[in-house]
Amino acid sequence: MESNQYEVIIIGGSYAGLAAAMALGRSLRKVLVIDAGKPCNRQTPHSHNFLTQDGKTPFEISSVARAQVEAYKTISFYSDTVISASKSDPGFLIKTNDGSTFSGLKLIFATGIKDILPEIPGIQECWGISVIHCPYCHGYEVRNEKTGILANGDFGFEFGKMITNWTKDLTLYTNGKSTLTSEQSEKLTSKKVTISEKKISQIIHQDGKIQSLVFEDGSQEKINALYAKPDFEQSSPLISELGCALKENGYVEIDQFHKTNVPGIFACGDNTNMFRSVAFAVSSGTMAGAACNKELIDESF
Structure with a gap:
């Protein structure tokens, strides 16, 4: 597999994206996490209601999470914003703001939402x-x-x-x-x-x-x-551009395994449900990563 080709590309590297990456790294998958470094909770002074992490700052939690995910050698990180995503054969072609391109067999959107205050x-x-x-x-x-x-x-x-x-x-x-x-x-x-x-x-x-x-x-x-509880929109317009359905309330429509209606695309974290907490994001990302790995196994068996 060439250097810019991955089995899974995760767009968004906060809690849900990191959790999905860990599940995939532990499954020996070649993964790229692309993140712009602007989580929605960057102003929040402390995070709560997450066992073992109660009262820590969001940055503390994400820094430890990032270090632990980086320990898995099949996972790579790229700091930029994804500006386009298209279907290719096989999988998907991703382009970032600096002009870099990457291809992946599967996509996981962990891009969160944008509050409209x-x-x-x-x-x-x-x-x-x-x-x-x-x-x-x-x-x-x-x-x-x-x-x-x-x-x-x-x-x-x-x-x-x-x-x-x-x-x-x-x-x-x-x-x-x-x-x-x-x-x-x-x-x-x-x-x-x-x-x-x-x-x-x-x-x-x-x-x-x-x-x-x-x-x-x-x-x-x-x-x-x-x-x-302000209005919101999806942080990434690419979700809709790729044909992923949104529910009436604006969240990405997924099944119990975090699959969207578009084959090969998964979604997890705040873009999929109203329960905006670190604990929910981690749970959501873990399920998406595990389900994505299972799909890769099924398709190659």
């Missing part, structure tokens, strides 16, 4: 630090503190109901007219959840830690944390 000054700087997405990842650290939720409608109701488990000092910010039903509003209010329809104009923060919310009417409210 509301156009509120300050929210980007706070994202992953004090504007948070998941109570299982971050809720314990802001337990019993003055907390907000940026949401509306059915989702706002369900999110509000959930976060009452972590704090009783809770405000649901609908950021404009509430679309909650009267029954939903009454239920939240009965549980001491405040509902605010004021439009947020700015988030005042110190190094990503929220100090207060500023509203269009000029008023301010101090809070310590704000839950939000």
